[in-house]
Amino acid sequence: MLLDLAFMGVLFLLSIPLTCGYFAYTRGRSFWLWFALGLLLPGIAHLILVCLPDSSNPLEKELESIRIQNSLLGTKPRSYAEKRFHRLIKDKKHTIRFSGAPATQSDVVTAQIWVNNQNLLAQLVKHEKLLKYYRFEPLPIELVMPPSNHLLGEPVAPYQNRFKRSAIFVHRNSEGVATAQIRVKIEPHPEYVIWYDFVLEHMGVERPLRKIRALVFNRLQYIEALDHLADLEIRA
Secondary structure (H helix, E strand, O other), X not given: OHHHHHHHHHHHHHHHHHHHHHHHHHOOOOHHHHHHHHHHOOOHHHHHHHHOOOOOOOOHHHXXXXXXXXXXXXXXXXXXXXHHHHXXXXXXXXXXXXXXXXXXXXXXXXXXXXEOOEEXXXXXXXXXXXXXXXXXXXXXXXXXXXXXXXXXXXXXOOOEOOOOOEEEEEEEOOOOOEEEEEEEEEEEOOOEEXXXXXXXXXXXXXXXXXXXXXXXXXXXXXXXHHHHHHHHHHHO
């Protein structure tokens, strides 16, 4: 009786590495290697095997490469920035366009920014009450239109800060000196341009504008809008 029980116990224990070895064999791997691993690391060896690519599939190496490149199936953990990017591009995309208008305190022509056919400055002030205490004006048109890359993530001094945020609106005092700016981080991607991390900088102190959500633009439409602004200025 004891011998029978011992024999049944041995068979039960061997069933785990046998299953692991057979599963490995069906996926184009060594039966005996995975039998031994299943014997030494029961359960853990199965989990490792499931995560490995199927060697019996001639396309698996290519599929594995695609997974790694696209951060799929846990082959490459996504960073916070990658997760934020993928979350943003799932949302509705915004449209942007520009128009020229004289500045309030000078004869300089400035570039008005319109997002979803609404004035961007008016939208920002609506969401952030703090901005109502300032009288902002858009940037000089020369700073916005090509070949400038100020609105493509390469801020131009003095319309930038140490974090490389681009100024998009400027507040000037009665002498015409810029004392405050609305700045944003501009992140270009192959298919998208993202505006995020809006701040108000006043006298060297930055205050985050947390109620303003990130804006995601189709890069082609974004570039076309900048080019269109340049065409308007040339015709003028």
